[in-house]
Amino acid sequence: MDGYIYNWNVVWQSLPELRQGLIITLQISIVGMALAIAFGLIFATGRLSQYGYIRKISVGVVDVSRSIPLFVLLFWIYYGLSLKFSINLTAFQAGAIALGITGGAYMAEVFRGGINAIDLGQREAALAIGLTQSKAFFLVIFPQAIRIIVPQAVNVYVGLLKGATIVSVIGVADMIYVAQYVSLNSFTPFEMYSAVGIAFIALTVSIAGLAFLLEKRLNQGRARG
Amino acid sequence: MARSLILKELMKQTMAEALLQIKNVTKQFGDHVVLKDVNLEIAKGEVVCIIGPSGSGKSTLLRCINFIAPPDQGEIVFEGKTWKKFHSAFNVFANRKYEAQLPQLRSEIGMVFQHFNVFPHMTAVENVMLGLTKVRGKDRGSSRKIAEQALNQVGLGDKIDQYPEKLSGGQKQRVAIARALALNPKVMLFDEVTSALDPELVSGILDEMRRLAREGMTMVVVTHEMNFAFQVANRIVFMDQGKIVTTGTPDEIRNTTDPRARAFLSSILG
Amino acid sequence: MDNSQPFFDFGPIWDSRWLLLEGFGIAMFSAVAGIFFAIVLGLIVALMRLSRFKVLRGIAFVYTQLFRGVPLYVLILWIYFGLVYAVGIDIPRIPSGIIALALLNSGYLSETFRSGILAIDKGQREAGEALGLRKWEVTRYIVLPQAGRIVVPPTGNQFVDAIKDSAILSIIGVPELMKIAQEQANLFYRPFEFYTVAGLMYLVAVMLVSRGIFILEGRLARYSRSKGNDESSETAPSASGVSN
Numbered sequence: 001m002d003g004y005i006y007n008w009n010v011v012w013q014s015l016p017e018l019r020q021g022l023i024i025t026l027q028i029s030i031v032g033m034a035l036a037i038a039f040g041l042i043f044a045t046g047r048l049s050q051y052g053y054i055r056k057i058s059v060g061v062v063d064v065s066r067s068i069p070l071f072v073l074l075f076w077i078y079y080g081l082s083l084k085f086s087i088n089l090t091a092f093q094a095g096a097i098a099l100g101i102t103g104g105a106y107m108a109e110v111f112r113g114g115i116n117a118i119d120l121g122q123r124e125a126a127l128a129i130g131l132t133q134s135k136a137f138f139l140v141i142f143p144q145a146i147r148i149i150v151p152q153a154v155n156v157y158v159g160l161l162k163g164a165t166i167v168s169v170i171g172v173a174d175m176i177y178v179a180q181y182v183s184l185n186s187f188t189p190f191e192m193y194s195a196v197g198i199a200f201i202a203l204t205v206s207i208a209g210l211a212f213l214l215e216k217r218l219n220q221g222r223a224r225g
Numbered sequence: 226m227a228r229s230l231i232l233k234e235l236m237k238q239t240m241a242e243a244l245l246q247i248k249n250v251t252k253q254f255g256d257h258v259v260l261k262d263v264n265l266e267i268a269k270g271e272v273v274c275i276i277g278p279s280g281s282g283k284s285t286l287l288r289c290i291n292f293i294a295p296p297d298q299g300e301i302v303f304e305g306k307t308w309k310k311f312h313s314a315f316n317v318f319a320n321r322k323y324e325a326q327l328p329q330l331r332s333e334i335g336m337v338f339q340h341f342n343v344f345p346h347m348t349a350v351e352n353v354m355l356g357l358t359k360v361r362g363k364d365r366g367s368s369r370k371i372a373e374q375a376l377n378q379v380g381l382g383d384k385i386d387q388y389p390e391k392l393s394g395g396q397k398q399r400v401a402i403a404r405a406l407a408l409n410p411k412v413m414l415f416d417e418v419t420s421a422l423d424p425e426l427v428s429g430i431l432d433e434m435r436r437l438a439r440e441g442m443t444m445v446v447v448t449h450e451m452n453f454a455f456q457v458a459n460r461i462v463f464m465d466q467g468k469i470v471t472t473g474t475p476d477e478i479r480n481t482t483d484p485r486a487r488a489f490l491s492s493i494l495g
Numbered sequence: 496m497d498n499s500q501p502f503f504d505f506g507p508i509w510d511s512r513w514l515l516l517e518g519f520g521i522a523m524f525s526a527v528a529g530i531f532f533a534i535v536l537g538l539i540v541a542l543m544r545l546s547r548f549k550v551l552r553g554i555a556f557v558y559t560q561l562f563r564g565v566p567l568y569v570l571i572l573w574i575y576f577g578l579v580y581a582v583g584i585d586i587p588r589i590p591s592g593i594i595a596l597a598l599l600n601s602g603y604l605s606e607t608f609r610s611g612i613l614a615i616d617k618g619q620r621e622a623g624e625a626l627g628l629r630k631w632e633v634t635r636y637i638v639l640p641q642a643g644r645i646v647v648p649p650t651g652n653q654f655v656d657a658i659k660d661s662a663i664l665s666i667i668g669v670p671e672l673m674k675i676a677q678e679q680a681n682l683f684y685r686p687f688e689f690y691t692v693a694g695l696m697y698l699v700a701v702m703l704v705s706r707g708i709f710i711l712e713g714r715l716a717r718y719s720r721s722k723g724n725d726e727s728s729e730t731a732p733s734a735s736g737v738s739n
Contacts, residue, residue, distance in 0.1 A: 004581050051314065067655075067701035068694045069662035071673060076694055079680065080687035084502075125342035125401070127293050129408060130332030130360035133324060139359065143346045162566035169666060176568060183576070190577035197565045197573060204564035 010188045011195045014178060021175035022199065028095050028172065029164045033157050035100025040107025047112060058108075065105035070163045074098040078170050095167035099160050106156045114149035115141060147218050154211040158204055165200075175199065229459060229474060244269040244443055245412055250289050250299035252282075259285045260296070261467040267412070272444045274454035277464035278489060283447040284339075286464070287414045290445065291334045292327050303330060304411065332360050335405030339417040341397040343389045349376060349400045350385045356408045375403040379433060395426030402433055413437065415446040451493055455479070463489065507683035508692050511675070518675030519696055525589065525664060525671060526657040529596025533657070534650065536597060537604030544609050555605065562602030567660050571595040575667045592664035599660070600653050607653070611646040612638060644715045651708030655701050662697070672696060 011018075046058030065073075078094035081087065089097070118141050126136035168177035179196045183189035243266040252260040260282045267273055275283045288294035290301055295310035302308070308330060311323040344352050350372045357368035376385055379399040389397050398418060405413060415434065419427040431453050438444060438457050448454055454461055455475040462472045463486045471483045481487060508515075544555035562570075575591040578584055586594065615638050623633035665674035676693035680686040 004583070006581070050312070050320070063702075064698060067659075067698045069659040069673070069697055071662040071665070072676075072690055072694045072697060075673075075677070075686065076690035080690045084687040119340075119342070121338055121340050121342040122344065124288070124293050125336075125338060125344070125404075127327075128291060128331055128334075128336040128338075129356040129404060130328040131355075132328055135359055139355065140344055165566040165568040166663065168568075176572070180572070187580065189572065189579075190581040193569055193573035193577045197569045200566055200569060201561060201564035205560060 004190075006191060007186065007188045008191055010182060010186045011191050014182045014192070017178045017182070018175055018195070018199070021173060021178040024092075024172060025161065025164055025174040028092060028167060028174070029099065029157065029161045031096040032099025032103055032160050032164065035096060036103025036107045036156065036160065037153070039100055039104025040111055043104060043108035044111035044115075047108065048115075062105045062108050065101050070098060070102050071166050071169075073101060074166060074170065091167065091170040091172045094170065095164065095172055099164060102163065103156055103160050106159070107153065110149055110152040110156060111145075113152070114145040117148050118144050150218060151211055151215050154207065154214070158207055161203065161207075162200065243267060244271075244304065245290065245445075246302040247286070247290065248300050248302065250286070250296040250301070252285055252289055252294065252296050259467055260289065262299070263467070263469055265462065265469060265472075267443060267445060269411075269443055270441045271459045272438045272442075272446065272457055273460050273462060274458035275445065275447045275462045275464055276449070276451070276454060276489070277470075280466075281464040282467040283464050284416050287336070287416050287445065287447055290412075290414060291331045291336055293331075293336075303333070328360060332356065332408050333410055334412050334414060335408065335410035336414040337398070337401050337405055337416065337418045339420050341389075341394070341401050341421070343397050343400050343404070345389050348386045348388055349381060349392070349403075352389070352400055353404045353407045356404065361408065371407055372403070375407040376400070378406070379403045393426065394422045395429050398422065398426075398430050399433065402430075406437075412443045412445065415444065415448070417447050417449065419448070419450060449493075451490075465489070503691075504685055504688055507679065507685050508688055511679045511683075511689075514675050514679065515672065515692065515696070518670060518672035519700070521589070521669065522661040522664075522671035522673070523658065523700065525592050525596060525669065526654065526661045528593045529661075530600060530650075530654045530657045532593070532597035533600035533604050533653070536601035537608055540601060540605035541608035541612065544605065545612060559602050559605050562598050563606075565599070567595060567599050567663050568666070570599055571663060571667055588664075588667050588669045591667060592661070592669050596657055596660060600657055604650060604653055607646055607649040608642070611642040611649075614645055615641050647715060648708065648712055651704070651711070654708075655704055658700055658704065659697065 043058050043062050046054050047062075049055050049058070074095060077098050078089060078091065082089050082094070122140055122144065123136060126140040127133075131139065165174065165176050168174050168180065171177075175196050179189075179192040183192040245267040247263055247265040247267075250260055250263045251258070263282075263286060265273075275286065277283055285294060289296045290303075292301070292308060292310075297310060300307050300309045311319070313319050343349075344355070347355065350369065353372035353375050354365070354368045357363045357371055358365060363371075373382075373385055376382060376399075379402055381396060381399050381403065384392060384396060384400075389400065392400065401418075418434075419430050422430065427450070431450060434444070434446070434453070435457055446454070446458070455478075458475055460472055461475055461478045463470045463478065463481075463483070465485050471478070471481055471486050473481065478486065478490075481490075540555045540558050543551040544559070546552060571591060574586060574595050575588065578586060619637055619641065620633055623637040624630070628636065661671055662673040664671050665677060668674065672693055676689045680689035683689070
């Protein structure tokens with residue numbers, strides 16, 4: 001080819017739609033993250049249960065959720081489950097749930113890792129002064145574990161943000177969806193996808209930056225020693 | 226010398242009601258049996274030092290007393306009440322009920338650990354207050370007063386609002402002692418509390434323990450500090466491989482005929 | 496809905512079994528090829544990141560931020576649809592997919608390799624240099640072999656992620672497992688059955704690969720211990736929290 005004429009104008013013109021798409025991406029990823037935290041807590045506490053069968057089920061669910069591609073899970077929920085059980089889910093809901101389950105599996109590991117990282121002696125000391133199991137957990141273990149959990153939770157969120165891009169396939173109007181139909185009409189896939197790519201990179205980098213600041217704040221002196 | 230005579234008299238009087246009884250306690254972790262049918266009685270005001278090689282189960286025994294690691298078999302009788310391990314594989318409510326009673330036992334028994342285990346996310350005074358506010362349910366005002374007093378008693382009056390990371394090992398251990406004492410326990414358990422300290426800080430903690438003994442606290446002390454044990458204990462217990470091999474007054478132990486005890490003592494005392 | 500049919504209708508699954516297996520094969524092929532190139536690229540970038548030259552370090556840094564920040568989906572669309580217009584190269588489907596997988600995973604792997612290399616005690620380098628080896632020889636014969644062992648688990652995880660990510664290739668029409676499952680699901684009007692089966696096939700693949708990595712780790716650990724190394728640091732920080 002002699003020279004491709006880059007048509008960046010299309011990008012500028014689509015900014016409003018792209019912005020709208022970005023909002024949807026953020027919404028679905030945040031809802032997904034909230035679900036992921038909820039599921040993660042459930043799976044993690046299940047894993048720590050005194051009852052063998054609850055432990056085994058929790059481990060099983062986490063392993064399965066981590067082994068199945070998000071894409072397959074999404075279609076399974078949106079097309080498979082809804083048809084079989086006649087539940088009507090919107091694409092957004094199905095996407096959020098799929099993200100929640102996948103994210104939940106990772107969050108379960110994050111919670112577990114953070115809690116296990118706290119020295120066993122802390123739990124012993126807490127019990128020794130007469131705290132109940134739950135008070136020992138909330139007053140002593142959890143405040144210390146949070147320091148370790150938060151940065152990793154942010155990592156999981158970034159993963160969900162990137163995973164959320166798939167929901168455009170089932171019709172959620174996120175940034176990619178916008179880029180797709182704009183580029184279809186104006187023959188500018190290069191420009192549009194580059195723009196979306198850059199947007200994601202900017203998002204990821206800024207979240208990483210925020211996480212770094214957050215980590216510094218959490219680490220200010222107190223929770224060590 | 227005189228002290229142990231006086232205490233022998235006291236013991237004869239209170240023998241009928243031993244404060245703490247360890248009866249037929251057995252404990253295992255997986256396949257490894259750590260404690261085998263251990264029996265021990267501890268009278269009020271007695272200072273019992275447990276000595277023995279590593280792995281003999283001394284620390285585990287302490288943890289059985291306050292049920293942090295409940296004995297698999299056997300029971301603990303404390304102030305007349307019997308405690309046994311309970312766990313149902315299915316009955317959640319029974320388990321919860323059982324768990325809810327354990328804090329009563331534990332708050333009457335104070336424990337100080339080898340690695341201090343002070344809570345790093347709280348100041349010294351908050352560490353000491355935690356038991357008072359959350360276990361005894363006292364209000365913050367009076368809890369704080371009691372906590373400050375406890376810290377004063379262990380010589381940390383000027384470190385009340387410091388975070389543990391700013392404190393030396395010895396100071397952290399004092400916080401741990403104050404934390405346990407604040408709840409006014411009937412018995413204090415000490416698990417090798419000087420083993421992790423720099424040598425120059427050890428005597429400070431031992432002095433604290435001597436003070437408590439003088440004040441009449443009932444103490445069960447697992448230690449490697451032989452001088453301390455022989456000076457302060459009313460009774461010394463020698464454990465090996467999960468069993469109590471021999472017990473007696475410091476003099477009796479010094480002259481013991483048991484071969485394992487002899488071997489241990491000569492390797493330590495030279 | 497359809498009360499005359501059984502809850503899980505195996506018939507269509509059985510009829511499509513060969514298609515599904517072919518799709519599975521293509522998915523695995525793409526994942527393996529993708530990871531292979533990702534390892535090569537990742538190693539190069541990691542070494543660049545550790546080099547003495549600021550320029551190389553800078554390029555490597557940008558590279559990792561770029562490919563760790565961009566979603567796979569966007570990357571694939573960009574390569575398959577975008578490049579045609581801009582650069583005039585029409586990359587066919589499967590290669591597009593493999594390139595996308597390779598680029599994306601190389602971003603994470605370069606961080607993994609970098610951590611692994613940094614994790615090797617400086618003393619090892621010093622000992623090597625004291626023996627008279629040159630800097631690159633120390634890297635090649637002393638540091639990399641040890642780093643290699645540390646790096647196996649995270650790389651294995653990356654491979655597992657690549658297997659899962661291969662599902663996204665269906666969007667550009669690569670006839671891998673997900674695409675086949677979609678087509679058949681639409682053909683027979685049995686999405687639940689087909690997506691369940693597809694999910695199970697990925698599950699099996701992931702579990703087998705994970706087990707294989709576990710065994711590999713075990714073998715490598717034994718090897719290093721018997722050689723009389725005094726510390727074996729089994730864990731390297733994993734660079735990616737989540738796939739994609």
